[in-house]
Amino acid sequence: MKNSTETADCRVIFQPVGKRVVVKAGTTLLEAGRVAGLMLSANCGGVGVCGRCRVTVVSGETSAPSENELAYFDSTDHGLGDRLACETRVASSVVVEVPQGSLGEGQRLQVTGSDTSSFAGDPMIATHQLVLVPPGLEDSRSDYGRIVDALKEQGASIDWTMHPETGAQLSHLARANGWKLTAYSRGNELIGFSSPNRTVVGLAVDVGCTKIAAYLVDLQTGEQLAASGSPNPQLPYGEDLITRLVFASKAPTQAELMAKLLRDTIGELASSLASTAGVNLHEIADICIVGNTAMMHLLLKMPVGQLLYAPFVSSIDRDIDVRATELSLPSAPGAQVHVLPAIGGFVGADHVAFILSHGIDRSSKVTVGIDIGTNTEIVVHDPRNGAFIATSVPSGPAFEGGHMSDGMRAASGAIEKVFHVDGKLMVQTIDGLAPVGICGSGIIDLLAELWRLNYINERGHLNRSSKYVRAGKNGLEFLLVPAELSGSGRDIILTQHDITEIQLAKAAVYAGIATLLEIAGTAVADVQEMVVAGAFGSFLDLSSAVAIGLLPRLPNATYAQIGNAAGAGAKLALISRTEREQARLIAKLVTRVELKQHESFNRLLARATRLPAHLVKAVL
Numbered sequence: 001m002k003n004s005t006e007t008a009d010c011r012v013i014f015q016p017v018g019k020r021v022v023v024k025a026g027t028t029l030l031e032a033g034r035v036a037g038l039m040l041s042a043n044c045g046g047v048g049v050c051g052r053c054r055v056t057v058v059s060g061e062t063s064a065p066s067e068n069e070l071a072y073f074d075s076t077d078h079g080l081g082d083r084l085a086c087e088t089r090v091a092s093s094v095v096v097e098v099p100q101g102s103l104g105e106g107q108r109l110q111v112t113g114s115d116t117s118s119f120a121g122d123p124m125i126a127t128h129q130l131v132l133v134p135p136g137l138e139d140s141r142s143d144y145g146r147i148v149d150a151l152k153e154q155g156a157s158i159d160w161t162m163h164p165e166t167g168a169q170l171s172h173l174a175r176a177n178g179w180k181l182t183a184y185s186r187g188n189e190l191i192g193f194s195s196p197n198r199t200v201v202g203l204a205v206d207v208g209c210t211k212i213a214a215y216l217v218d219l220q221t222g223e224q225l226a227a228s229g230s231p232n233p234q235l236p237y238g239e240d241l242i243t244r245l246v247f248a249s250k251a252p253t254q255a256e257l258m259a260k261l262l263r264d265t266i267g268e269l270a271s272s273l274a275s276t277a278g279v280n281l282h283e284i285a286d287i288c289i290v291g292n293t294a295m296m297h298l299l300l301k302m303p304v305g306q307l308l309y310a311p312f313v314s315s316i317d318r319d320i321d322v323r324a325t326e327l328s329l330p331s332a333p334g335a336q337v338h339v340l341p342a343i344g345g346f347v348g349a350d351h352v353a354f355i356l357s358h359g360i361d362r363s364s365k366v367t368v369g370i371d372i373g374t375n376t377e378i379v380v381h382d383p384r385n386g387a388f389i390a391t392s393v394p395s396g397p398a399f400e401g402g403h404m405s406d407g408m409r410a411a412s413g414a415i416e417k418v419f420h421v422d423g424k425l426m427v428q429t430i431d432g433l434a435p436v437g438i439c440g441s442g443i444i445d446l447l448a449e450l451w452r453l454n455y456i457n458e459r460g461h462l463n464r465s466s467k468y469v470r471a472g473k474n475g476l477e478f479l480l481v482p483a484e485l486s487g488s489g490r491d492i493i494l495t496q497h498d499i500t501e502i503q504l505a506k507a508a509v510y511a512g513i514a515t516l517l518e519i520a521g522t523a524v525a526d527v528q529e530m531v532v533a534g535a536f537g538s539f540l541d542l543s544s545a546v547a548i549g550l551l552p553r554l555p556n557a558t559y560a561q562i563g564n565a566a567g568a569g570a571k572l573a574l575i576s577r578t579e580r581e582q583a584r585l586i587a588k589l590v591t592r593v594e595l596k597q598h599e600s601f602n603r604l605l606a607r608a609t610r611l612p613a614h615l616v617k618a619v620l
């Protein structure tokens, strides 16, 4: 390491994105990336064990390779300058190459779900078109008094209230618009004003672990005016929610940072949506947010320590209303943020929104609903016996490409599909680029094909005598794409360890569904609908998912992939007070099941790691 003091300034340039930042010597490349606003992956939160923050130091002086790096890379990698960003400290100005597979940004962001435009809304917000009498020597009523009188003339003779910030907006806009205004009210509170003849809009947001989806909706018609998504800005602090909860629990400043990252990103999404739709930020009169339990705690800066230990108790699971200004979100001055209620534990407001949007609570069909991610939520509703139960299983980051040797998120160059033609494996990548890694849907396809083509047995063990199976530095591995055909210049492989990770993840989901059905007293043959929500679920090949035993084979059910159902539920609760009330009812009606307390879950979990020829006979 170069002889340098801890206080020297070092310029770090991240290529090919071109982000630059000046940091003190001794800063890790991961930290420099965070400061530069670079969405570097960091599954393990920066403790040097996941390998997702892999970068190449092109020039400049850095710390010597750590023990973790020596264990992770071989000597050839070191010769090429490959490093773990979380373990590498800068000692001079450096240029760093960041491969696509190490970036959280650029990932495919699923925002579409059911449309609300045909939905007859009854929003919380009323709109009033007002023409005021200007003040004069004979008329010195306050601006507020003029508004109240104008509303009284329209028949709205109630005891109005108004926050001082709303009053400040009133005095300014009334004069700027010649005493003609659009007023917004919620109950008896005047919450904001705009130019005459403007509409009123609301913002619906789904905060996921890896991405945030936001929608701008006309509150009067229910029409979606714009939709957009952004990677969750907390990704550089850990891929899974537990790592982020641990980070936030360590110091108030760290909890503050986690909240600020989410709030800033929601604010940026709101600004970009408003600009796309041609509305002003102060015309956003209502906001509805859903998300998993961890994200909602971090957003609202609620204590998270108790979420880290059994029995995983949340601070609050009822719905919450808070002024938008308290969360620094751009909106009408008196706008509120409504956070949907949670069912309990890690079965959060996003799952309530999912149930709401697909009408699982009001369906006459026996339904299994599932949202697969790093945490997978499952609900079973059997209207015949009234069973309505839900659970959450920690399925790990394998389905999002995490903890895999060549896993990556669903971004350009990721292998998203694997299939075979005449026994020969073929791959399809996002944007048709040369492959640089495998994302979740590709991993499920690959495992299914390896199983169908007998490259693995029912225990998932690679057949060492097969073509393309070879001994790697960490055991057996399957060569999917040779270096000369990949976009990274390296072989793309699936190791025996990777296969075990997928088996564990898929077993947790499968055993979770089977256990819930058992508790509900519902036979597999009685299930009429299987609903798969979420980004991963949207791109998943259902036949591959059933082939490896991620999803059960339900002989009499239809399978549906419904996209971002949580976002769709947030939109419904935004535009309709009836749906908002229904969300409260769902949270009360659904009973949360703690799977670990059920012996059958533990029994099924061990057996469900196997591949389905066995499962179909022995488990279901």
Ligand code: FES
Binding pocket: 041, 042, 043, 044, 045, 046, 047, 048, 049, 050, 051, 052, 053, 054, 084, 085, 086, 087
């Ligand atoms: S190894 Fe660097 S973040 Fe996990």
